[in-house]
Amino acid sequence: MASFRTDSIFNEREKIALEFAELMALDHKSIDDDFFRRMRAQFSDAEVVELGMAIGQYIGFGRLLMVLDLERPVCEI
Numbered sequence: 001m002a003s004f005r006t007d008s009i010f011n012e013r014e015k016i017a018l019e020f021a022e023l024m025a026l027d028h029k030s031i032d033d034d035f036f037r038r039m040r041a042q043f044s045d046a047e048v049v050e051l052g053m054a055i056g057q058y059i060g061f062g063r064l065l066m067v068l069d070l071e072r073p074v075c076e077i
Helices: 012-026 033-040 045-067
Strands: none
Touching: 012 033, 012 045, 033 045
């Protein structure tokens, strides 16, 4: 599977949004001023907040599913 960073299917705006999601999920402490400068080149402040809230909701929902042991499909065959 090709990385979003090098895949030509994604434009620069989409790539920075995907990078934001990846960092929020895996290494949120590494998000620094330089990253936000790059984000603000593609998104307004309001869009950054909205994107961050959406990412946070998906991360939280995934964690809830894991905690409640609901991420494995149930086969009733």
